[in-house]
Amino acid sequence: MKKKLWNQETFRKTPLVLLALLFFGFALWAQKDQPAEYKIPPEAAAKANPVKPTAESLAKGKKVYGVDCEVCHGKGGDGKGDMASDIKNVTDFTNPDALKNRTDGELFYIIRNGKGEMPPEGDRAKNDDIWNLVNYIRSLAKK
Numbered sequence: 001m002k003k004k005l006w007n008q009e010t011f012r013k014t015p016l017v018l019l020a021l022l023f024f025g026f027a028l029w030a031q032k033d034q035p036a037e038y039k040i041p042p043e044a045a046a047k048a049n050p051v052k053p054t055a056e057s058l059a060k061g062k063k064v065y066g067v068d069c070e071v072c073h074g075k076g077g078d079g080k081g082d083m084a085s086d087i088k089n090v091t092d093f094t095n096p097d098a099l100k101n102r103t104d105g106e107l108f109y110i111i112r113n114g115k116g117e118m119p120p121e122g123d124r125a126k127n128d129d130i131w132n133l134v135n136y137i138r139s140l141a142k143k
Helices: 008-032 056-068 103-111 126-137
Strands: none
Touching: 056 103, 103 126
């Protein structure tokens, strides 16, 4: 007697096998998207801000902030910008504790290179523009 290649039991198991394969594929895909630990090079963290936080620097930083940061971090820096609900862990710059353990060099590095869902400023901004932005962001903390 010849054995059937596709019998009734095979048809019952096929959806389970396909579901298992889909689940396994999704698990592999999700795992590859897990970010590696974010590390700022020590030499970048140690960089001192060469731009003094003058009124002129803060005005320039505010201008850059309004174009590049406000949509997520909010107009006043509270982390409640228009896009904030779509992103996890948007920093509230009005909270004095939010940046107290960050050096200016670290902030510069994060702005230049991005972090998590925050896109990098990259080469579009001059160094002084980013340093002005660091000064402005620091000015948002409530005293």
